[in-house]
Amino acid sequence: MISRKLFGPPGTGKTTKLLKYVKTFLKLGTPIDKIGYFAFTTKAANEAIDRMLDYHTAFERKDLKHFRTLHSFAFNQLGMKKAQVMQDEHYEDIGKKLGIEVTVYSNGEESTGFINSDSEYFNLINAARIKNISIEEEYNTDMYSQDMDKRLLQIISDEVQNYKESFQLVDFTDMIEKFIVSKLCPNFDITFIDEAQDLSPIQWKMVDIITKNSKYIILAGDDDQAIYGWAGADVKKFQQKFSKKDIILPQSYRVPLKVQDIADKILNLIPDDRRIKKQWQARKEVGDVSYVCSLEDVPLDEGNWLVLARYNDKLNRLKPFLKERGIYFEYKDRKSYKVTLFRTILNYIRWQKGNDLSLPEVKDIFEYTSTNEELTDERMYNLEEFGYDKNIPWYDEFTSDYEECLYIREMLSNGEELRKDPRVKLSTIHSAKGGEADNVLLILDNTKTIREALEKSTDKQDEEHRVWYVGVTRTKQNLYIMAAKKEDQGYDIESLG
Numbered sequence: 001m002i003s004r005k006l007f008g009p010p011g012t013g014k015t016t017k018l019l020k021y022v023k024t025f026l027k028l029g030t031p032i033d034k035i036g037y038f039a040f041t042t043k044a045a046n047e048a049i050d051r052m053l054d055y056h057t058a059f060e061r062k063d064l065k066h067f068r069t070l071h072s073f074a075f076n077q078l079g080m081k082k083a084q085v086m087q088d089e090h091y092e093d094i095g096k097k098l099g100i101e102v103t104v105y106s107n108g109e110e111s112t113g114f115i116n117s118d119s120e121y122f123n124l125i126n127a128a129r130i131k132n133i134s135i136e137e138e139y140n141t142d143m144y145s146q147d148m149d150k151r152l153l154q155i156i157s158d159e160v161q162n163y164k165e166s167f168q169l170v171d172f173t174d175m176i177e178k179f180i181v182s183k184l185c186p187n188f189d190i191t192f193i194d195e196a197q198d199l200s201p202i203q204w205k206m207v208d209i210i211t212k213n214s215k216y217i218i219l220a221g222d223d224d225q226a227i228y229g230w231a232g233a234d235v236k237k238f239q240q241k242f243s244k245k246d247i248i249l250p251q252s253y254r255v256p257l258k259v260q261d262i263a264d265k266i267l268n269l270i271p272d273d274r275r276i277k278k279q280w281q282a283r284k285e286v287g288d289v290s291y292v293c294s295l296e297d298v299p300l301d302e303g304n305w306l307v308l309a310r311y312n313d314k315l316n317r318l319k320p321f322l323k324e325r326g327i328y329f330e331y332k333d334r335k336s337y338k339v340t341l342f343r344t345i346l347n348y349i350r351w352q353k354g355n356d357l358s359l360p361e362v363k364d365i366f367e368y369t370s371t372n373e374e375l376t377d378e379r380m381y382n383l384e385e386f387g388y389d390k391n392i393p394w395y396d397e398f399t400s401d402y403e404e405c406l407y408i409r410e411m412l413s414n415g416e417e418l419r420k421d422p423r424v425k426l427s428t429i430h431s432a433k434g435g436e437a438d439n440v441l442l443i444l445d446n447t448k449t450i451r452e453a454l455e456k457s458t459d460k461q462d463e464e465h466r467v468w469y470v471g472v473t474r475t476k477q478n479l480y481i482m483a484a485k486k487e488d489q490g491y492d493i494e495s496l497g
Contacts, residue, residue: 005196005238006220006247009280010263010473011254011436014220015044018192019051021218025190032059036188036210037067040195044434045069048194066188070203071172073210074179086164086171091122094163098156118312120144125157129173130200131232143230173202180205187213196241197221200232204241223276224267225470227430229463239276248278254436256287259472259479266469270462289479295321298441298480301414304423306437308471310445315426322424326410328417329424337407339418341398344368345408348383348394356380368398429471440475442468444483 008014022035039045049067053059068076075085088104095102102119117123128138135157139148164170170178179185180202191211193199196219199207211217219241226235255263260282267275292298295318300307307329309315315331322329322336329336344364351357357365362381366373371386384390388397395405411418427435472479 001215001217003217003219003241004245004247005241006218006249007276007278008220008222008249009224009252009278010222010470011252011476012249012280013251013253014222014249015048015051015194017249018194018218018220019048019055022052022190022192023055025216026056030189032063033066033186034189035066036073036186036191036214037064038070038073038191038193038207038210039067040069040198041434042069042072044194045072066186070199070206071175074175074206077184078175078178078182080170080175084168084170085175086169090163090167090169091117091160094156094159095119095122098159100156120148121153121156124148124153125160126171127231128157129171130202132173132202141230176202176206180209183209185209185212189214190216190218192218192220194220197223197226197235197238198228198233199238200228201234201237202232204234204237222278224270224278224466225433227433227463227467227470246276248280250279251281252283254476255282255473256285256475256477257282258287258289259475262289262479263469263473266465266472269465274462283476285477287475287477287479289481292480292482295482298482300325300327300424300441303439304437305425305439305441306432306435306474307424307426307441307443308429308432308474309426309443310429310467312428314443314445315428318426323407324410326407326412326414326416327424328411328422329426330422331426335422337411337418339420340364341368341400342408342411342418345394345398345412348397349412351383351388352390356382370399429467432474433470436474436476438475438477439480440472440478441480441482442471444481 006014006017008017018037022037025035026032037045037048039048045068049061049064052064052067053061065076066073091104092102100119100121102117102122104117104122117126124138124144125135127143128135131138135153136150138144139150139153164174188210191214193207193211196207198221219238221238223235223239226233226238229235252260290297300322307315307318319329319331319336344361344367347357347361348365358380359375359378362383363375365371365383373386375381395409400408417423425435425437472481
């Protein structure tokens with residue numbers, strides 16, 4: 001067996017390098033079904049598949065059946081059905097039974113295994129499951145509010161287990177445990193494991209089974225971007241795992257010089273004996289780093305943006321501001337407005353300016369104005385023939401509530417374009433890993449946990465440095481760092497600049 005570790009600092013093209021290796025093995029005669037390619041997220045797995053299909057036009061999606069997340073692979077090998085796996089609605093149903101309103105955001109059967117909930121109780125229980133430790137041990141990690149009700153925590157944990165047993169369901173950790181016991185795994189000649197620094201101990205056990213008969217293994221990742229320790233990820237395992245030769249990608253195609261300078265200074269807070277030092281070059285572009293105290297100082301009205309925070313609560317507070325400014329945005333894969341309605345309003349305004357409308361455009365307007373007409377003719381239409389008055393503005397004609405109207409009018413006033421991918425995206429730093437944008441707004445956090453983390457030097461505190469490192473390195477051009485007044489800041493990145 002030959003093993004290699006591929007280190008990919010931010011924006012250095014790690015996925016591109018991995019897929020080049022795949023292409024090389026294919027050229028050498030390795031059958032595609034003898035290659036296993038495992039990504040950490042569904043998005044990354046799908047990106048790899050799409051790029052392989054572009055490269056090798058003879059392939060169909062079904063030919064790349066081993067390009068998956070670990071959870072998806074376990075799901076597939078076990079012959080499971082979606083109905084057997086805990087879904088968002090199941091956790092929400094448990095919350096209702098207990099009188100707790102819970103919203104869960106995950107990705108179905110293709111999830112990374114992390115349940116992202118607005119309930120700290122559910123998040124703690126899920127983290128304990130992934131780490132294979134008791135909820136008491138997880139509670140004592142000091143990552144949670146100390147005013148949590150331990151009795152309620154145990155009640156919820158018991159209810160989750162009872163619910164699974166009653167409906168014969170499994171969660172994502174159960175799925176991997178079943179795979180390990182079954183060992184239902186094809187023999188791979190070549191195995192790729194991407195984002196390996198984020199794997200938990202139980203996922204490493206799965207990797208050992210997958211790679212047991214492999215002739216060539218490539219582990220790809222970056223210990224400096226290991227930010228899932230709270231969910232059981234074992235970065236030391238990645239640092240120490242089988243490899244006699246490390247490959248470090250040297251050139252970032254994303255990060256400009258000024259941003260790299262900030263990033264390096266954050267990493268320097270981690271002792272040398274707890275990270276693998278890597279030399280990499282930023283882009284020639286200088287870029288820009290700005291420190292602000294208010295959203296008013298950030299030019300969100302133009303350009304594409306990633307707005308990043310450590311936790312969702314800060315992002316939730318941003319939504320009213322963005323709506324007041326008439327900015328179209330995306331948060332948790334949900335767009336802030338229905339594109340079809342906005343385009344329908346634009347078509348109505350076009351008609352008011354003298355344009356005739358096509359049949360689909362007229363039908364859309366009918367849908368939002370409660371007009372009932374049977375139209376089959378493909379000719380162009382003037383709405384006046386249906387009794388519409390050009391002098392009546394859309395907000396008096398269309399069925400919309402007051403707040404919705406205000407938001408639309410602001411977007412129209414700003415000339416905001418609604419598109420498939422909004423130019424402004426809100427995300428936690430964890431969810432944004434692997435993402436990038438021309439402009440990044442990084443909102444600092446001032447919680448007690450983070451303040452204490454940054455005052456000490458331990459494994460747990462190192463992860464906080466890595467989180468902010470990941471955050472600042474998402475930008476291709478301009479980085480804006482926003483915090484409270486300097487004396488109130490928990491993490492004074494400005495002092496590093």
